[in-house]
Amino acid sequence: MSHTVLAINPGSTSTKIAIYDGEELRFEEEMRHSFDELKKFETILDQLDFRKEAIVERLEQTGFKLAELDAVVGRGGLLRPLKGGTYEVTKKMVNDLKIGVSGQHASNLGGLIAKDLSTPLGIKAYIVDPVVVDELIPTSRISGHAAYERISIFHALNHKATARKVAKQLGKTYEESRFVIAHLGGGISVAAHLGGEAIDVNNALGGEGPFSPERSGTLPMSAFLEACFEPGASKAEMQKQLVGEGGIISYFGTNDMREIERRIEAGDAEAALVFDAMAIQVSKEIAAVSVYFKGNFDGIILTGGLARSQAFTDKVTELVSWIGRVILSPGEDELKALNEGTQRILAKVEQAKEY
Known part of the structure; x- marks a missing residue:
């Protein structure tokens, strides 16, 4: 069965979106945001409604109806350290993304936008393998000084x-x-x-x-x-x-x-x-x-x-x-990777992890 997924990847000056039917790409676009557009927002969180509305407007222009969606997935942001996998966006995750528990970055908006778009539709929102994935073994955490522990932040x-x-x-x-x-x-x-x-x-x-x-x-x-x-x-x-x-x-x-x-x-x-x-x-x-x-x-x-x-x-x-x-x-195709992680959940190949 083919599931329709909206993938969202917010960057510092752009928002990339794509619609997938199963593994097949239906639509993809990178929306650029000018300095003048973004300078009026004091914080990254303040950009939430602006970016969300830009996505909805662009999808409407293509004739796509949000009701077609089976799930929405956003780029995972700077959350607390976690194991790799696909996570459902929960109330706790939303709170941590809003306060920037591990720092502020445009990718924090991915899960927030996904949650805002999915809730009225009665479907799930997810993130996949955020940069804070931490699977280090104990010896990898040793830095050489007891006051400092190595941490995992990577692609x-x-x-x-x-x-x-x-x-x-x-x-x-x-x-x-x-x-x-x-x-x-x-x-x-x-x-x-x-x-x-x-x-x-x-x-x-x-x-x-x-x-x-x-x-x-x-x-x-x-x-x-x-x-x-x-x-x-x-x-x-x-x-x-x-x-x-x-x-x-x-x-x-x-x-x-x-x-x-x-x-x-x-x-x-x-x-x-x-x-x-x-x-x-x-x-x-x-x-x-x-x-x-x-x-x-x-x-x-x-x-x-x-x-x-x-x-x-x-x-x-x-x-x-x-x-x-x-x-x-x-290369790297982050939207494709986000979709693949979500499709595995929708196909019940994997279970979504709990944040």
Whole structure:
């Protein structure tokens, strides 16, 4: 039986939506929101009605009737740590998304919009594999100082969807598979996946792991600590050095890796140096988490937008192929992943988890 699902993925300046009938895509659109449209809202939560109304208006323009829906799914936001899976949006979840229990981000609006649209229709609202998926084993939580525990914030939605896709190609289930997965995008996260869980992963928002197009990754702590106490330094400014203005942006003022590759082709030695350094750091992280498998695993998966760069994936493959086979699964389709998680619930292949 085919179920009709509306998937919603709010970003900082856009809202992506799609209608699926089973696995078949009926309609997809990215609605851009200008600076002038968003600047009148003091907080992300204040954007809720604006974004919801934009979705309803656009669907009405296509002739789609909300009554056709069997479920609505939104991108999961910064909730409390939880296991991977599909979760029904409950009153408790709505409250945590509204207060920003783990921080404010546009993705927090996904579950809220889904709930607001689903309630009048008498159907369920869901989220799937939010960034706060935490499946770390006890040793992965040890940081090296008793005052600080490592936490899990990563690109869980794409990690899990890609793992299921590749496992199926190999004739296995995700739970039967053993993967190292590197999501390569604006942020980079590298995880060891064992038994259907990400047992170790760098915190992609917390100054860990490889640097990326816009994040600094692991920095020299002594130098960073000194900078924190320089005159005029603020927590907000230092946070931007970690996320938003770190990585490639800090070196070249752009997060566009295509521009970096053009500079390399034009003979820019510094661009080539930093490009190679990022590939090396990704490869070192892959090598680090591969220790869990002792050589017995199904492969190293490179995914995310940067996995479309042959120059980058060639470099990483050259450095890590001695550890295990490298499997390319470029790009990320978050709306598709949201739908797949919801379809598994509607088809009763899985049960929705309780937040």
